Amino acid sequence: MAPIRRIFIANRGEIAVRIIRTARALGIETVLGVSKADRDSLGAKLATRAVCLGPGPSRDSYLRVDTVVQAALGTGCDAVHPGYGFLSENRDLALACEKAGIVFIGPSPANLEAAGDKLTARGHALDAGVPLVPGGNAASLAEAAEVAARIGYPLLIKAVAGGGGKGMKRVDSADALATQLDMAMSEAAAAFGDDRVYLERFITSGRHVEVQILSDGKTVLHAGERDCSVQRRYQKLVEEAPAPGLSPALRAGLYEAATTYARHIGFRSLGTVEFMVDVERAAFYFLEMNARIQVEHPVTEAITGLDLIAWQIAIAEGRPLDLRQDDIALTGHAIECRLNAEDIAHDFRPSPGRVTLAWFPALPGLRVDSHMESGAMIPPHYDSMIAKLIAHGPNRTAAIATMQQALVVLRLEGIATNTALHGAIMADPAFAAGGVDTNYLAGLLPRLAGDGP
C-alpha cells in the first residue's frame, strides 16, 4: 500500500491536535473537518487546511458519514483518521472509505463489527475462551427482565454501540429496571444513533484495567496495561500505566487474554481490550474491545516511548510491525488527569464558554495534550474535556508529585474546571496507596464535600 500523503481528520478538540502533531512529524498533510462552532479552534489553525462540515451539533457535522467522506474526497485526502468518539468505530464510515478508495486509519469493517458491537464482541470472547461477565442482550423490557432474572442485581445496562459511559445505567432492583432501560435506550439512541442495549452483572468491587494492542494482522503485540478505575458515572477521570499492585501472574494473564482476543478476531490496527479485574480473587472479566485510539493512550506512550498514532498510521499504510514484544520496554510510571470544563461545585454541570487564559507549565516529565489557548471558545455541543495532563516519572510517587505541581501551577480561566478535584485525588492517601477500584471516586466525593465519614 502507498504511503499516506494527506489525512482527513474527522474529529475535533485535543485529539485533532494530537493527530496533527504526529502527521507533521511524518511530513503528512492534514485536512480538519470542523463544525461551525469549531472554525476558530486550535486544530483548525494547525491543520494544513480546515473545511466546515456543518453546524455545531455533532449530528449535523461530526457524525455525518456522507459529509465526512465527501469532504475527504473533495480535499484530495487519501486517508481518514476518525480519532475517538464520533465516527471512530462506525462501520459505515469504514465501508464508505473502502468504497471511495480512501484508507480508513483504523480496523477493517469486519473488525469493527466484531469488536464494536458489544454483543458480537462477547460472542467472540466466549469462542476465544476469554472470561466474561455474565449478561445478555435485551431489545424489550420482557427480554431485559429475563436476563436480569438470570444474572441477578445489581446489573448494568450498556449501549451495544456505546463507549464513554453514554447509555450506561446501573440497576439495583427489579422495580427500577423499566425506567433505567428506557433512559439507557434513549441515551444510546441520542449518542450513537443505535438504541440497542445489553445487560451485564455489576461487579461491585473491581478495577478497570485495559491492555493496549498493536496488530498488523499477523503480529499481535501488547504495549502494557492501563488502570482506569478512577471513574465518575463510568467516565474515566484519571488513568495510569502500569496498573499499580498487579501480581506478575495476573498481569501476564491479562496480556495473554487481550492478545488472544485480538488474534481471534483477526484484528489489524490499534485497539484496547478492557477488563474488569477482581484483584482479591486474582480474576478478570472481558468487558469490551475498543477498536480505536483511546483518550488515555498517552500514558502508554510515556512508559513505552512509542508514538501510537504513528504506529496506527503505519499499520493503515499496510506496513508490517517491525517490532517484537521484547522491543516494547515499560519504563517508569505515568498518570493522566482529564481536565473537564465542568463545575464540580454544581453537580459537575458542563461549563462551556470563552477561556480567558490558558497556560500550562513546562514541567519536566509533564506532557499536556490540549486544544486550549487564551481566547478559545468551548462550544456547548461536545464533550467537556479540554485538556489532558500526563505526568511521567521514574516511579508512581514522582509522577504524582509532578501532576500535583502541574495542577497547582496551570491557569485555565473564564470557565469552571475540575482541576481542584484532580488535586484532591492526587493528595488522597487512598489514591497514593494505589489500586483503588471503580467505586473509589463515588466514595471520595462526599468526603471532599465534608458530608461523608
Next chain:
Amino acid sequence: MAPIRRIFIANRGEIAVRIIRTARALGIETVLGVSKADRDSLGAKLATRAVCLGPGPSRDSYLRVDTVVQAALGTGCDAVHPGYGFLSENRDLALACEKAGIVFIGPSPANLEAAGDKLTARGHALDAGVPLVPGGNAASLAEAAEVAARIGYPLLIKAVAGGGGKGMKRVDSADALATQLDMAMSEAAAAFGDDRVYLERFITSGRHVEVQILSDGKTVLHAGERDCSVQRRYQKLVEEAPAPGLSPALRAGLYEAATTYARHIGFRSLGTVEFMVDVERAAFYFLEMNARIQVEHPVTEAITGLDLIAWQIAIAEGRPLDLRQDDIALTGHAIECRLNAEDIAHDFRPSPGRVTLAWFPALPGLRVDSHMESGAMIPPHYDSMIAKLIAHGPNRTAAIATMQQALVVLRLEGIATNTALHGAIMADPAFAAGGVDTNYLAGLLPRLAGDGP
C-alpha cells in the same frame, strides 16, 4: 530568615514566565514589573499582578534601579528576582534591596563585585589558583596596546560589566585595535552603563564549557557542566548537558576549579563558572563567573531533576542546602535550542512584530520555556529570544531526535525565526558527532548558504 511571600520580578519574556512557574508551585505571589511594550505579555497575565515601570526602552524601565525598588516596595513585595540580563548582576540593585529590607534573590553585593566585575573576577581566579587566559584591563588605547603587546593577537575585548556577548570584539591585528576598542567601549556603555573593558588572548580553538554552582555560603555543590560552544558572535545558540566527549579527568578538573573559585569568593546563591576548554591539550581556562540564573539552566534541570529557581529562592531565604554532592545524579542528555525572532536569510536581523500563531508540540521529553502565544507582540526593544526548546532523552542521539521532531512540528508564524538554522545544526553530522568548538557555527553558516567548501 523568613520565607518569601511575594516576589517582584524585575525582568520580562520567558524568564519572567519561568520564575512565575516556580513561584506558583511554591505558593509565592508574584508582581511583574513590565515596560509599556510588555503590558499584554504572557508574564503580565500570569503574574499575580503586573505594574508598568515605564516606556518600552530598557533604560527607561527594566534598567531603572530606583523604579524597580520603588515598585517592589509599593506592591508589598519582600523579595526581588532579577532574572538574567538587565539588572541581574547589578550591585546597585542588590544594595538598594538590602537598604530597603527586601531580599535580593541572588548573591550579596560583595559576591557581585567579586564575580560580576570581570577584572576583579580574574584577580580572584589567580588567587584561587584557577587557570586564566592571559589578559589585562585597558582604560585607554595606550593601555590596550600595552596589554596587546604582552598577550599577542588575535585577542578579545570584553566588557568588564558584560555578558551575553555585548561589548565583545575580536581584534586580529594591531591596526584594528583602536576602532574595535572604541566600538567595544561604546557598546559596553550602551548595554551596561559602564564602558570599562579588558583584553584577553583569543583562544582560536576551544569549547565553551561551564559548571553550574549551588552554594548556601557553606556548602558549595556543582550540578554538572554545560557545553555552550555553538555560538554566533559570542551569542550562545545551542547548549547541552553534559558536555560530549570530556574525559573523566578533565570533567573532574572543571568541577574542582569551579567549586574552588566559588568557595574562594564566599559565593552564596546560584552561579555559573565559565571555562574555555582546549580538549586536545586537556587544558581549560577560567573565563568568568555569572552570578545569576542563566538562559541555559533548563538543560541542567533536565539531567539533574533539580528546580534551580526553587533552589535559588531557598538559598535567598537563608535555608541551608540540604543536599550532598552525591544527591545530584546526572541522568541522560539534554539539549537546548534558543529560538530567536530573527531573519537568518538577511544577516540575522531582528524580526519583531505580531506572532500570528504560536504552538509547540507536546512531545515526550520536550520542555518549552516561552512567553509566546498566538497574538503576542514581540517589541523591538529587547533581546530577540522568544522560546527555548529543551529536549531530554536517555542519550544524546535520543535528545537530538526529539529536538528535530520539535523543530519540524512547532508553529511560530508572523515573524521570521531561526528555527531552520537549528534544524540544520541538529541534522549536521559534525554536531551529531559531538564536541564542536566555538568556531563551529561560523564554519557551518557558509556551508548552509552553499558558498563554502
Next chain:
Amino acid sequence: MLTRAEIDDILKLIDGSDFTELKLEMGDLKLELRKGPAQSAPFVPKAQDQAPGPHPPAAAVAVPAPVVASGGGSEIPAPLLGTFWHAPRPGADPFVKPGDSVTADTVIGIIEVMKLMNSVSAGMAGTVLEISAPNGELVEHGQCLIRIQPH
C-alpha cells in the same frame, strides 16, 4: 476589504464586551453593530438550525437570509458541505447567471453529497451579481456560493 478573520475578531471583541453599538466606516463599507434583543444582527452569517440531511434531489434546501453585506451585494452561503454544481446536469444551462432576477425560491445550484443531490435556493429576491463558487468543486458549510443585489 474586511476579511473573514477581521470580522471574527470584531465579533469576538463585541462578544466579550458590554458595547451596545458599534459603527465602522471604511471606504465604501459602513458597518453598524448593535447588541440587544429587540434589534436584529445584520452581520453574523446564520447557520441553518435544521440539519440539511440527505433528501431527494429535488428537495429545496432553505437557504438562510443573506448576511454579509460587502461591495454592495449579499452572499448566499452553502447550507452544507459538498460538491457545488451550477447546472442540473453536465452540459445543461446553469440555474442562474449574473444579471438574472431571482426570488427566494429560485434554485441557484445543487450541492452533491455522496451522490445525493441537494438543491439550494436563493433565499431572497434580487439580481445575481456573481457566481462565486466554481462548478464541480467542494464548497464547505457557510462558503459563499453566489452574490445577490437585493431588490
Next chain:
Amino acid sequence: MLTRAEIDDILKLIDGSDFTELKLEMGDLKLELRKGPAQSAPFVPKAQDQAPGPHPPAAAVAVPAPVVASGGGSEIPAPLLGTFWHAPRPGADPFVKPGDSVTADTVIGIIEVMKLMNSVSAGMAGTVLEISAPNGELVEHGQCLIRIQPH
C-alpha cells in the same frame, strides 16, 4: 463604561487591521478612531519619549496631552512609576482639588521614586473633575492621576 482592557482590545484590533476609521457609540460615550499620518490619534495614551529620570524635586515633568476621553473628562496619566502625593508635604493643602482651574503648567502632584520627588504638571488647561489616584499610594507608569474637563 469602557474598561482599560476593552480599550486595549480595540487597539489590538485596529493595530492588526487595515481600518482607517472606527466610530464607536456607547451610551454617553462617543469614540472615533482614525489611522493615518495626517490625523492625530485622540485615543492612545502616549508615553513620554524622554525618560523621567531622577531630577530635583521642583523640576516639572512634562505630562503628555490627555488622551482618553471618557465620561466627559480627560485622564492625566502618571509619567513614571512611584508614590503619588497630592500635596507638597504631609498636612499641606493639596496642589489641586476638584473644581480648580489648571493650565498646562499647573503642578497637580508629586511622584516619589526612592526619595526623589518628581512634580507632575497638568499638561493641558481645564477644570479638575476628580483626583483619581489615592494619596501616598503606588501609581504605575500610565495610570490615571486626575481627570480634567478641557477648556
